[in-house]
Amino acid sequence: QQPVQSPQAVILREGEDAVINCSSSKALYSVHWYRQKHGEAPVFLMILLKGGEQKGHEKISASFNEKKQQSSLYLTASQLSYSGTYFCGTEPQGGSEKLVFGKGTKLTVNP
């Protein structure tokens, strides 16, 4: 069951902030965030585990609300290089390593 991402698309000017949300109907063990530029493979940004541990890109932050099974990715002071499609992936509790992705959020950062 795919997690639900919102918004589907967002357009920013350089320097503005954005928040991308991801929610699941299942109890989660982990949430992953990836960015994909056009014609390229997805690139890992961050992982958040149930219990509070997280690891990721130094300029990107995220949160994981375990009670609501929701995660948010915070992009602050956006740069042109932040443009791309952002995907969240969720792994259910039980540690199956079955990572299922949402449909993505397309972020465009303009000068």
Added chain:
Amino acid sequence: NAGVTQTPKFQVLKTGQSMTLQCAQDMNHEYMSWYRQDPGMGLRLIHYSVGAGITDQGEVPNGYNVSRSTTEDFPLRLLSAAPSQTSVYFCASKTGTGLYGYTFGSGTRLTVV
């Protein structure tokens, strides 16, 4: 390290033909997965493996087979190609449980005519 290597990069098949998409990683990663990406659908999990000899189905497994005889290789077989299997296919791998993300290959663009 080459990372995750997928071959071929492009392929055109006729309906009913079979083929194998190759995926190899040189990072000694335990976990490997296959995804397909279609416009507006995100990345959908086809099959995944948590180690040599162990595979399981993902969200959209029909029409695809996998095997994992070694840690390094995780080939995806299309049994009888259909136009609905036209897609970009990504293989990904990661090490262990915990604070690790997946490394993706560069993808195979498959067209079934």
